[in-house]
């Protein structure tokens with residue numbers, strides 16, 4: 170360890186997923202590496218991820234799972250460091266894991282396993298880590314000079330791995346974006362992604378009663394649709410379907426929810442009429458969903474054009490078509506999202522046009538690298554964001 174040195178080949182700002190992977194990749198190549206982390210410990214977001222079990226990669230990772238102004242940028246890194254490379258590392262550490270959704274790999278025990286693995290690999294690669302260290306200034310002449318709360322440091326390569334803006338209480342800052350601008354790089358507009366929607370007070374007074382209720386739906390906004398669960402909350406709508414949609418949603422768009430994504434609702438109503446003709450529409454819906462949901466759906470969406478307590482045998486053909494249309498197209502008009510306070514990721518970031526997709530180095534600033542979430546590459550829900558952190562970090566580590 171170089172614990173008393175201020176002179177390094179590589180200094181990495183940020184001891185999160187991308188920064189630690191970059192440190193390992195560079196340290197294994199014999200580079201003298203320092204990781205500077207301003208929080209009191211490394212990998213805090215990893216610890217809180219995946220409900221404490223870290224969805225650490227996705228076996229189906231492909232460029233289509235990422236949002237970026239430059240959709241081609243992520244291709245090289247994803248091809249060079251694959252989900253199987255990360256699985257091999259996890260397996261070398263005997264960390265038990267399982268596949269939850271399609272391709273989504275989670276720790277069996279705890280996210281702590283991943284942080285411990287990264288810390289161990291850093292130590293094996295003789296990487297120095299300084300936690301609780303705040304960077305004050307960064308200057309570049311022949312080399313980079315950093316002034317920090319722990320003194321001055323010098324390096325040939327500086328890697329910015331300070332992440333996005335989500336969950337400020339976990340140490341998120343805009344330092345990386347400011348540093349990028351200091352070196353003449355553009356930062357594309359930032360906004361919260363993978364975040365719950367909020368509903369206006371009037372809609373909330375109706376739907377918030379269902380807080381905690383989850384439904385299997387197909388949810389779509391104007392540009393994208395997702396077949397996942399949605400969850401009603403005290404503030405609006407959450408669950409995987411809504412988190413996914415939030416990364417594509419634009420202010421003012423409405424969300425359409427198909428409550429019977431696998432079935433034709435008109436056919437379902439026909440079956441109800443032949444199987445149990447004397448039941449009310451309300452009861453038929455309560456059997457398919459839940460009583461709580463059926464009551465609110467009936468009173469909020471159907472009561473305008475029929476009495477939900479009509480027995481299904483007496484429904485007219487037109488009424489059945491109207492009911493089916495409501496089931497396949499329940500509309501919500503969010504008035505925003507919960508923002509960075511609860512968002513899993515930050516959309517936008519350092520414009521990739523100015524970076525090498527192979528090394529993550531800024532074309533106009535030799536020695537400056539940017540990796541992970543600070544860059545304008547954002548994954549969908551399902552382990553893709555960590556995979557981008559590992560892949561971009563590994564690639565930069567091979568070049569620093």
Ligand code: FDA
Nearest residue numbers: 183185186187207218219224332340344541542552554555
């Ligand atoms: P990351 O945020 O991990 O690390 C940045 C580091 O830089 C932090 O340690 C921060 O303290 C430090 N830093 C910031 N400013 C600094 C400064 N000025 N000086 C020094 N250090 C500074 N993804 C996924 O694929 N699977 C999942 O299960 C989840 N789950 C999940 C849950 C929750 C609640 C959140 C908020 C996010 C997720 N994510 C996720 C997203 C994932 O956590 C995220 O995309 C990666 O952690 C990004 O890795 P980075 O290394 O780029 O940033």
